[in-house]
Amino acid sequence: MEFYDKLMTYLEKEDKESAVEYAINLLSEGKIDILTLYRDILSPSLNNMFCNVDEKEVCVWREHVRSSIVRTIIECAYPFVIKEREKRGVKRRNESVIVVCPQEEYHEIGPRMVADFFTLLGFDTVFVGANTPKEDFASAINVIKPKYVVISVTNYYNIVNAERAIKRLKEKANYDLKIIVGGHAFKSNKEVYKKIGADYLLDTFEEIEAFTKEEQK
Template identity: 30%
Template sequence: MSLLWMEYESEFEHLVEASYERESQAKEEYFKALSERVRKIIYRDTRYNIDYLYTSYVLGEKKIMNTYAIWLYELMVGIHKHRFTPEQTREYVLFHLESIKNAIPDVVSMDKQKRLQEIMEEAQQSIRAYRPDPHPKAASKYEKEIDEYMDCLFQRDTRKAIGLIHSYVEQGIDLDDVYVEILSESMKRVGELWHTADITVDMEHYCTSVTQMAMAQMYDQLFDGKRRDKTILSVCPGMELHEMGARIITDLFENHGWDSIFLGAAVPVEYILESVRNNHPDLVTLSVSMPQHLMDCEKAVREIKQEFPDIKVAVGGKAFESTDDLWKKWPVDIFTKDARELLARANEICA
């Protein structure tokens, strides 16, 4: 979820209020019976939903809202699995989105209404048409190691979890594989377990923290190889808080001889530009997990390329999965879904 609110146009701020008011009036008795805490959660979630509507509208990407609607439905199924059937949850989510759609004419200017309502209608239809994939995912070649590591995390055994990662390297597992096939895949599965309400938010954060600690203790190995006299600057632009992917990319490049400048999460575009001016990297990588931050990513890409046309720029992250190749509209040099492919491409174009 987004943790830092984007600055809406005033109409979209008003849409949060109008949507919540419509829903609470339509289910007046139900809302009266709710605690103040639950009502605040519903209001917060209304704002989350309009985050995605706004992003989908501004970027002209209906797929963003469609993907989010299905994600929201799956999340609510997990949260309410002991109270409601999936069908009952589906109807609840559809009603919630209907309240937003019906509130649009109340507060949004006429020129925006049609597109916004079309986005909401398609999102609702996506939920109606959605069926879970019945086929199990293919097992990883490191399934044993992933299971061992995740078991340690869920037992909150920090020392053993970090020790396991060291042992995998000592056993001869390639460091790239440890990062991409074991640590990254484990974090992906942790996120999926949170999404289905099988683990709590605090457990998800603990798992992330331990994994970052494990990665930090790999630095001796990262700096052992021959250096390439190339520099990567890696960052999560704007208000993007999920930095694990960018961290993995940075360490992977270090392991293959690049020098790195890791700026971390939630870096305003102007500070990204300042760092590029000061450091003159060969490659800038921008990682975005949440679609709400794609607008900041685009701004960063365009401003970097305008001021430094010779510097190569790469983008990636889960947010792009919710778009129809949005990156193709930007002046980027590399887009990949895999950290190792990014490294290979970067070595080619930055030779």
């Protein structure tokens, strides 16, 4: 894809200014929509990162720099999330969603995009971020009373932390709280979400959209 290739040239050079400007201009000029940016450009730019053998010492550095640039693009794109929601004729719901990562989970770009997916679908979305202690958001549940808590797990070894968080949430909630999980950690075993106490496993925008429509019936 032409737009992906062009953005990759800026990311490879770690040219944050040009990368952000290019991505936002694509949205402003209507060449792409927010879903195309997230799914077809930004996600692959992170997943397809390649590090040469002679650059091994700076691989982690480069990964963090790229993630930082992509995160900035996402934050700058938020007004276009709202415009896309309006364009789709989606009305705001009187329902909230909290998106978090469990303790020791530091990959937050994917769940940050997922938070915007729920915003596109009309939810009042709260993105908490990486490495969230289970007691911190468990204590807030009965105040905010979200319809769903979304827990994102990228590292398979953090599934146990997700399980602990889910257990604590269900103990703490004084209403029928539903837990959604997603992330790369569930790719190899999609049924594990049931074993850790989650109610649903969702990843893509299409899955989330279909699920929320079904829930409305």
